[in-house]
Amino acid sequence: MQQFQQFQEPDFFVCSCGFNCHYKSEKEMELHIDQCPVYSGYSDFMKYIERKDIQNANIDQLRVMKAEAKVYLSRLEMMLMIYSQQQPILQKAPSQTVQCEKCHKQFEANSDFDKVWYLENCSHILCKDCMLKICKEDFFKKKSNVTCICGERFKDAEIKQILGNELYEQLTEKLNLSLQNIIECCHCKERFCFLKGNINEKIQDQNGKLVQGEQLEHYIENRFKCSKCHTEQCKNCMSVPYHTNMTCEQYKINKAAVKCRLCDQPTEIQKNLPEALQTICQQQECQNRAKVLCTNKLKCGHFCQGLKNTPCLPCLNEKCASDQNEDDYCNICFTEGLKSQPCVQTTCKHIFHEDCLKQKLYAKWNGPRIVFNFMKCPLCNQFLDIKVPHFQKPIEEGLALLKEVQELCLQRLKLEEKEKDKELLDPTHQFFQKPLDYAMHIYCYYLCFKCKKPYFGGLKNCQQAADQDPKVEFKQEDLVCTKCCPLLTLEDKCNKHGVDFIDFKCRHCCSIALWWCHGTTHYCDPCHRNIKTNMTKPCPGLGKCPLGIPHKPNGQEMSLGCSLCRAERLKAK
Structure with a gap:
């Protein structure tokens, strides 16, 4: 029996545009042939197909063409089958490996053909993951002049093939806009001309540190706020919000680093602590907050942001949260995200910093006149109810004062014979048949500094001017019944x-x-x-x-x- 030597037929389809793929990757090869204008220009078969004016053919002509194509396809399949039967039985070639020039990962030359890319200009080999990463990162930064690690430029066809048509067109459009100094908001897609910041403006980061040097230059060149939706972002890396006091590269490094769970500053893992506290930094403020922070892990795998020894909150991670998430500002302080402090949830299902809510309840009202907004949820205006023990005392005290003021208001309304005021009798008025609401609306009460009891202070409209005057100051000692x-x-x-x-x-x-x-x-x-x-x-x-x-x-x-x-x-x- 005749012995055949080890002959290997060509494994790769290579287009004149520089694209290549293994013949076994039929879908990849079909997609390229369908989209590549270079291939259509030199392929006799594609030229023949394009001469067939199928756009203007009637339905009968299209049916005939389809039948002809099926006949031609079956003949091709027959020839391929005959060819495969006539080939000598090939002995398996020794395994060969190739290495990506960037990540140095090893690949099997025969089995991993769809995972590597042979660059046409420099003949270097890059894995497709590295190719995609290089193209995404450098396309905009290098104005589409994407290069290999050796400095040789990628061919445009290679870049387009790796990125895909849709992403390639998006990056090209973004680059063209940038060259015209036009930027697009990543949130609302509004476009407008970019204006650099003022070099003399004093900028501070969230910790109050002054932005200087390279970071200030980057801020001036890249930071902008959309004029339509007011989203703050970076022109270069599209980070939201803008990474104040960091360049894009510094932000990238910072983002990859282990960061404090509360303040987002880089830190080290403390493996001797409970898992929930291992990534909290050594700043005194964070350490104080960690003492009362819940250490439970939720079913989803994220840590609870609530208080120790209280029922766990819903997950605030953006992947799990349906309403408020950890990056949302606390709607009481409006200075820090919810994740920066232990939080509590009210019975109306809204979440706030525990310390902010406690300060709100104990501070009560700001001016001399008694108002009960301190007892209401900032988001839905319902009276607060919090199932945490140390909140019960201020809430009960507030409700007792509210009841006392309500009784005094109704008593005065009756004694002053205002129960028949037109506001209470007019069906179209907001106070129709609501004497308590009406009395609370028109009367003004103050808390006596000495006996801590509310006393009458006149009609509310007489006090409104003082409430709205920011210059008005008062001493609680002066409020005496x-x-x-x-x-x-x-x-x-x-x-x-x-x-x-x-x-x-x-x-x-x-x-x-x-x-x-x-x-x-x-x-x-x-x-x-x-x-x-x-x-x-x-x-x-x-x-x-x-x-x-x-x-x-x-x-x-x-x-x-x-x-x-x-x-x-x-x-x-």
């Missing part, structure tokens, strides 16, 4: 209504006092905001006096008696 005022005597007490509705006159004008200052003086709100010497105003006379009753000359302290009795007397007149 009538009961706690040392000037109140037994003679001032109302036999009908007690002392709850006793008013004092402003020392300097004909208005009801709200403030008790220096332990000596009552002020109305306008006089309190403009305290100065010689501020006493003369009374315009009984017929024009706003108080409507005889009183001591302005400049002296005086009790006006019970406001309800006074209102009844004026109404009787």
